[in-house]
Amino acid sequence: MEPSPSLTGHSFEAYRQRRLSLIERMTRGGGGVAVIPTSPERARNRDTHYPYRADSYFQYLTGFTEPEAVLVMVVGGADTSPQSMLFCREKNLEREIWDGFRHGPGGAREVFGLDAAYAVGELDAKLAELLADQPALWFSIGHDSGWDRRIAAALNTVRAESRTGKRAPAMIRDVRAELDAMRRVKDATELAIMRRAADISTAAHIRAMRFVAPGRFEYEVEAELLHEFRRQGCEYPAYTSIVAGGANACVLHYVGNDKVLCEGDLLLIDAGGELNGYASDITRCFPVSGRFSGPQADVYDMVLDAQAAAIAAVRPGATFADPHEAALKVLAQGMIDLKLLPGSADAVIESESYKRFFMHRTSHWLGKDVHDAGEYKDGELWVPLAPGMVLTIEPGCYIRPAEDVPEAFWNIGVRIEDDAVVTAAGCEIITAAAPKKIADIEALMRDGRGG
Numbered sequence: 001m002e003p004s005p006s007l008t009g010h011s012f013e014a015y016r017q018r019r020l021s022l023i024e025r026m027t028r029g030g031g032g033v034a035v036i037p038t039s040p041e042r043a044r045n046r047d048t049h050y051p052y053r054a055d056s057y058f059q060y061l062t063g064f065t066e067p068e069a070v071l072v073m074v075v076g077g078a079d080t081s082p083q084s085m086l087f088c089r090e091k092n093l094e095r096e097i098w099d100g101f102r103h104g105p106g107g108a109r110e111v112f113g114l115d116a117a118y119a120v121g122e123l124d125a126k127l128a129e130l131l132a133d134q135p136a137l138w139f140s141i142g143h144d145s146g147w148d149r150r151i152a153a154a155l156n157t158v159r160a161e162s163r164t165g166k167r168a169p170a171m172i173r174d175v176r177a178e179l180d181a182m183r184r185v186k187d188a189t190e191l192a193i194m195r196r197a198a199d200i201s202t203a204a205h206i207r208a209m210r211f212v213a214p215g216r217f218e219y220e221v222e223a224e225l226l227h228e229f230r231r232q233g234c235e236y237p238a239y240t241s242i243v244a245g246g247a248n249a250c251v252l253h254y255v256g257n258d259k260v261l262c263e264g265d266l267l268l269i270d271a272g273g274e275l276n277g278y279a280s281d282i283t284r285c286f287p288v289s290g291r292f293s294g295p296q297a298d299v300y301d302m303v304l305d306a307q308a309a310a311i312a313a314v315r316p317g318a319t320f321a322d323p324h325e326a327a328l329k330v331l332a333q334g335m336i337d338l339k340l341l342p343g344s345a346d347a348v349i350e351s352e353s354y355k356r357f358f359m360h361r362t363s364h365w366l367g368k369d370v371h372d373a374g375e376y377k378d379g380e381l382w383v384p385l386a387p388g389m390v391l392t393i394e395p396g397c398y399i400r401p402a403e404d405v406p407e408a409f410w411n412i413g414v415r416i417e418d419d420a421v422v423t424a425a426g427c428e429i430i431t432a433a434a435p436k437k438i439a440d441i442e443a444l445m446r447d448g449r450g451g
């Protein structure tokens with residue numbers, strides 16, 4: 001039996017629409033030939049590979065997840081309508097017995113709705129033919145040296161035939177620049193997958209809250225997260241889960257996850273599942289014992305208030321920077337109130353003294369990549385938010401021991417992170433199901449653990 005091409009059964013029409021959008025953009029740019037390869041397989045050790053993950057741009061345009069595949073789009077040229085063609089592995093019974101199903105060009109063309117499909121071994125010769133007399137090659141140079149060489153070889157093959165009257169493209173355009181602009185606004189298919197990825201990931205955080213107790217190890221909590229991601233169909237975690245007890249929460253990219261959890265400490269978990277190639281990105285912080293101490297609650301509520309201010313700033317027409325600025329105002333005043341910093345809120349923001357405790361920004365785009373594609377500025381100006389954009393809202397406060405810092409706050413690290421979809425009226429927090437009010441967390445840990 002052939003496997004389903006999609007775990008969620010979403011329509012391949014969405015991919016066709018995206019290819020049509022790219023065709024429109026290439027047409028406006030004078031046309032040419034776009035080459036969009038998927039990711040290579042990577043060896044982990046000897047003959048074992050890392051789990052395979054198709055390239056985000058390639059997957060965005062095709063939905064095809066087999067390795068060794070390339071999408072070529074020909075837009076313009078003499079009397080031809082635009083063509084989307086896939087180059088992929090041929091069917092091979094021997095390899096399919098060992099490694100699993102391959103669509104092969106014929107199957108792939110049909111299932112994925114492409115105009116044509118060929119064996120990947122034909123690519124180099126075919127590419128040289130397709131590039132002849134085209135105004136531009138649309139390719140993203142510099143990401144993979146192997147592909148850079150292969151593309152240069154194809155161009156040189158055309159150039160070598162100049163005496164037969166063939167001309168090589170005079171221009172190379174960055175196809176990823178067009179795709180980045182498209183990927184910044186999610187379509188309905190993408191949003192449906194992202195909502196599901198968010199639901200699974202919130203369930204994983206709730207599972208972790210129920211599980212945590214003094215004496216358990218960070219990796220045991222990580223295992224609970226991974227169990228829930230996989231149990232509900234996520235292919236992978238979207239990034240390495242951060243499970244950071246106590247002082248480890250002050251290490252922003254802590255991924256060791258190998259320490260024991262202690263009574264009296266907070267636990268910071270930054271983890272999200274990846275579903276059908278779309279990331280979720282959630283951070284929750286909660287007490288190992290189930291009850292926040294006074295100083296922990298003070299820092300936590302400051303960050304939660306900052307997050308609420310940032311979320312209130314997400315709406316169409318606001319800029320990408322507005323949520324960050326809203327969060328900063330609350331954090332700056334909060335740090336003064338807690339005696340972490342001297343001065344006025346304006347002075348703290350102006351001098352950036354807050355960066356000692358909050359050293360990252362409040363948001364990034366979220367989509368296929370956890371730090372998703374798409375520019376943050378158009379020229380000098382921050383990008384205006386528009387419906388369909390998805391961004392994280394993740395203020396934090398990380399307090400390392402220091403003489404000029406009240407000892408009660410030492411080693412408290414808090415980040416609270418949700419995923420916001422910009423809507424016509426404001427935003428929808430698709431990760432809201434994971435509790436974050438102190439009372440809700442404490443109730444869940446008390447009742448959910450039956451203690």
Ligand code: GLY
Pocket residue numbers: 239270271281364370394417
């Ligand atoms: N989990 C990565 C981030 O929050 O940016």
Ligand code: MN
Pocket residue numbers: 281364392394417
């Ligand atoms: Mn994030």
Ligand code: MN
Pocket residue numbers: 270271281282283417
């Ligand atoms: Mn995160």
